[in-house]
Amino acid sequence: VLDDLLDNFRKHNMPEKVIEYCLHSMNYNVPGGKLNRGLSVVDSVAILKGRELTDEEYFKAAVLGWTVEWMQAYFLVADDIMDSSITRRGQPCWYLLEGIGSRVINEVLIMEGAIFQLIRKHFRTEPFYVDIIDLLHEVTYQTEMGQLVDLITAPENNVDLSKFSLARHSTIVVYKTAIYSFYLPVALALLLCGFPVEKRNESDPDYFKIALDILVPIGEYFQIQDDYLDYSGTPEQIGKIGTDIVDNKCSWCINTALARANPTQRAILDANYGRKDLEAEARVREVFCEVGVDAVYVEYEAQSYARINALIDAVPEVQNPNGDAVLRRTVFRAFLDKIYKRTK
Amino acid sequence: VLDDLLDNFRKHNMPEKVIEYCLHSMNYNVPGGKLNRGLSVVDSVAILKGRELTDEEYFKAAVLGWTVEWMQAYFLVADDIMDSSITRRGQPCWYLLEGIGSRVINEVLIMEGAIFQLIRKHFRTEPFYVDIIDLLHEVTYQTEMGQLVDLITAPENNVDLSKFSLARHSTIVVYKTAIYSFYLPVALALLLCGFPVEKRNESDPDYFKIALDILVPIGEYFQIQDDYLDYSGTPEQIGKIGTDIVDNKCSWCINTALARANPTQRAILDANYGRKDLEAEARVREVFCEVGVDAVYVEYEAQSYARINALIDAVPEVQNPNGDAVLRRTVFRAFLDKIYKRTK
Ligand SMILES: [Mg+2]
Ligand SMILES: [Mg+2]
Ligand SMILES: [Mg+2]
Ligand SMILES: [Mg+2]
Ligand SMILES: [Mg+2]
Ligand SMILES: [Mg+2]
Numbered sequence: 001v002l003d004d005l006l007d008n009f010r011k012h013n014m015p016e017k018v019i020e021y022c023l024h025s026m027n028y029n030v031p032g033g034k035l036n037r038g039l040s041v042v043d044s045v046a047i048l049k050g051r052e053l054t055d056e057e058y059f060k061a062a063v064l065g066w067t068v069e070w071m072q073a074y075f076l077v078a079d080d081i082m083d084s085s086i087t088r089r090g091q092p093c094w095y096l097l098e099g100i101g102s103r104v105i106n107e108v109l110i111m112e113g114a115i116f117q118l119i120r121k122h123f124r125t126e127p128f129y130v131d132i133i134d135l136l137h138e139v140t141y142q143t144e145m146g147q148l149v150d151l152i153t154a155p156e157n158n159v160d161l162s163k164f165s166l167a168r169h170s171t172i173v174v175y176k177t178a179i180y181s182f183y184l185p186v187a188l189a190l191l192l193c194g195f196p197v198e199k200r201n202e203s204d205p206d207y208f209k210i211a212l213d214i215l216v217p218i219g220e221y222f223q224i225q226d227d228y229l230d231y232s233g234t235p236e237q238i239g240k241i242g243t244d245i246v247d248n249k250c251s252w253c254i255n256t257a258l259a260r261a262n263p264t265q266r267a268i269l270d271a272n273y274g275r276k277d278l279e280a281e282a283r284v285r286e287v288f289c290e291v292g293v294d295a296v297y298v299e300y301e302a303q304s305y306a307r308i309n310a311l312i313d314a315v316p317e318v319q320n321p322n323g324d325a326v327l328r329r330t331v332f333r334a335f336l337d338k339i340y341k342r343t344k
Numbered sequence: 345v346l347d348d349l350l351d352n353f354r355k356h357n358m359p360e361k362v363i364e365y366c367l368h369s370m371n372y373n374v375p376g377g378k379l380n381r382g383l384s385v386v387d388s389v390a391i392l393k394g395r396e397l398t399d400e401e402y403f404k405a406a407v408l409g410w411t412v413e414w415m416q417a418y419f420l421v422a423d424d425i426m427d428s429s430i431t432r433r434g435q436p437c438w439y440l441l442e443g444i445g446s447r448v449i450n451e452v453l454i455m456e457g458a459i460f461q462l463i464r465k466h467f468r469t470e471p472f473y474v475d476i477i478d479l480l481h482e483v484t485y486q487t488e489m490g491q492l493v494d495l496i497t498a499p500e501n502n503v504d505l506s507k508f509s510l511a512r513h514s515t516i517v518v519y520k521t522a523i524y525s526f527y528l529p530v531a532l533a534l535l536l537c538g539f540p541v542e543k544r545n546e547s548d549p550d551y552f553k554i555a556l557d558i559l560v561p562i563g564e565y566f567q568i569q570d571d572y573l574d575y576s577g578t579p580e581q582i583g584k585i586g587t588d589i590v591d592n593k594c595s596w597c598i599n600t601a602l603a604r605a606n607p608t609q610r611a612i613l614d615a616n617y618g619r620k621d622l623e624a625e626a627r628v629r630e631v632f633c634e635v636g637v638d639a640v641y642v643e644y645e646a647q648s649y650a651r652i653n654a655l656i657d658a659v660p661e662v663q664n665p666n667g668d669a670v671l672r673r674t675v676f677r678a679f680l681d682k683i684y685k686r687t688k
Contacts, residue, residue, distance in 0.1 A: 105449045113485035141457035
């Protein structure tokens with residue numbers, strides 16, 4: 001995959017320095033994650049087809065999987081500079097490296113452009129090429145809108161809890177995380193397996209809407225877990241120290257606490273949330289504890305698991321028009337099982 | 345055009361605050377330029393068709409014209425933060441406005457995404473939809489590569505003239521400016537008029553390559569003029585004070601001077617170029633004068649005009665497959681005449 005891009009640069013006579021630089025950037029920023037998103041494309045294709053993939057099928061699914069990882073990489077690089085973060089995946093954030101700074105903006109655009117170069121190279125002649133492109137545009141646009149809502153709602157240096165609410169939390173999570181992390185891999189797998197975007201007969205199911213309606217709640221559940229673990233998990237468990245409280249994050253925990261706080265507790269939250277100060281953080285944690293964030297979470301998790309399972313049970317297991325793949329419930333159950341009751 | 349996008353936001357239940365914010369950003373950043381790039385799509389379509397456009401044709405050409413203006417807008421917004429610029433088109437740069445800063449990175453991505461939303465809405469059912477998308481991806485990718493080469497070659501706070509050369513200048517100019525400013529508007533006009541990207545018969549001309557091979561030299565000529573005017577133009581003439589010398593820009597002037605400087609002059613350039621210091625700037629200007637940058641420019645302009653005219657004269661004035669448009673030389677001549685011997 002990388003070699004493809006380097007060939008592409010050479011074709012354009014880019015100076016060797018530039019090629020070296022890009023290679024360095026890709027190696028620094030793309031690997032190191034858990035690759036969950038990327039692998040889930042490959043896994044989903046295998047489940048839809050109901051058999052092991054041929055080498056060619058595997059390769060194509062893997063290219064789409066890398067697309068998702070790559071997108072994730074540039075979202076994170078961009079998020080880190082906007083959040084003034086210090087480390088990512090155990091190394092300093094890319095923008096902090098010498099001489100980069102705001103230049104990351106161009107590198108993010110290049111990483112995004114590289115995705116479409118890759119897709120074009122491998123899928124240009126497929127009937128679903130234009131659907132892949134439209135899907136990627138739609139999903140990145142939604143993710144960027146989610147990021148914008150997040151940035152406006154919870155700027156790090158201007159705490160204003162009146163902008164927070166569980167509804168706002170849901171908008172941010174759905175747009176900024178759930179769609180690209182959960183819906184996108186399955187939607188790409190559906191396209192690769194020949195599920196059509198547009199109905200051919202009135203009675204056809206809308207495969208993509210079915211997937212969206214299940215994967216968005218799964219993504220929301222995932223992010224709420226993430227928010228809850230940031231607050232409740234020990235560093236040994238989650239592999240980092242939670243900083244959502246001091247960073248003024250619009251997290252599920254603060255929004256749940258706000259919804260249940262009495263005026264005294266609310267005043268404590270207003271005065272202490274988002275301050276870079278251990279004592280302020282401790283006071284916020286105390287209110288979280290008082291209003292029962294832990295119990296609410298346990299109840300939320302049980303309900304949410306049951307609700308998503310019911311959604312999955314209702315999926316019609318229909319064939320694609322070619323008859324060589326089936327929209328199996330296992331696709332969705334695999335996602336849910338991977339995250340249910342995770343503690344890291 | 346703006347209304348379309350706002351509808352799109354509302355469809356997604358974006359909070360009103362976010363919609364307001366986007367509207368403000370678009371109004372701030374998109375208008376105010378000379379709209380040359382956008383208008384040239386409309387003008388080119390009219391020339392290719394050889395008649396006045398119907399309202400619908402005009403509308404479609406205008407949408408593509410706005411696409412180019414919009415792209416220009418986000419390139420400039422991104423360029424300004426990367427260059428730490430202060431003003432743009434007579435107002436403070438967007439990223440300097442309160443609370444924006446590195447958040448521009450997400451806004452640039454949204455502006456880019458909005459372009460594809462717009463194109464999708466108006467062209468999704470056209471046979472050339474996928475060609476428009478591919479063209480925009482290719483051109484933005486090339487522009488970003490040009491920007492990267494520029495950033496690596498001429499970082500503002502690390503002067504190293506050994507990285508400069510007329511060849512490097514040409515790479516930067518072709519990729520960063522010429523392709524999107526000159527080739528893109530005509531390529532979009534060709535697509536809208538039904539000129540096919542792929543040959544149907546071996547003997548068909550490659551319309552897009554013909555356009556590229558003329559418009560890239562025109563764009564290079566335009567940028568060399570721009571660089572020369574930055575050095576030689578009076579503020580009354582060019583409407584701003586030239587800053588290329590103090591900003592360590594990889595301009596045609598410095599590269600021409602480097603190619604002609606003797607060791608003493610070279611030492612003066614090394615010691616004084618890219619310094620924020622009026623005396624240093626004056627010493628650089630003196631060397632430019634000694635090596636004859638002005639005379640070289642006059643000769644370059646005459647040669648370049650003659651060479652481009654010869655290229656235009658060699659264009660085969662062929663019809664498109666439908667027979668309702670002709671690749672007329674006037675398309676190219678209109679660009680050249682607009683810039684030849686301009687003094688601002
Ligand atoms: Mg962050
Ligand atoms: Mg963030
Ligand atoms: Mg988190
Ligand atoms: Mg600039
Ligand atoms: Mg610049
Ligand atoms: Mg200039």
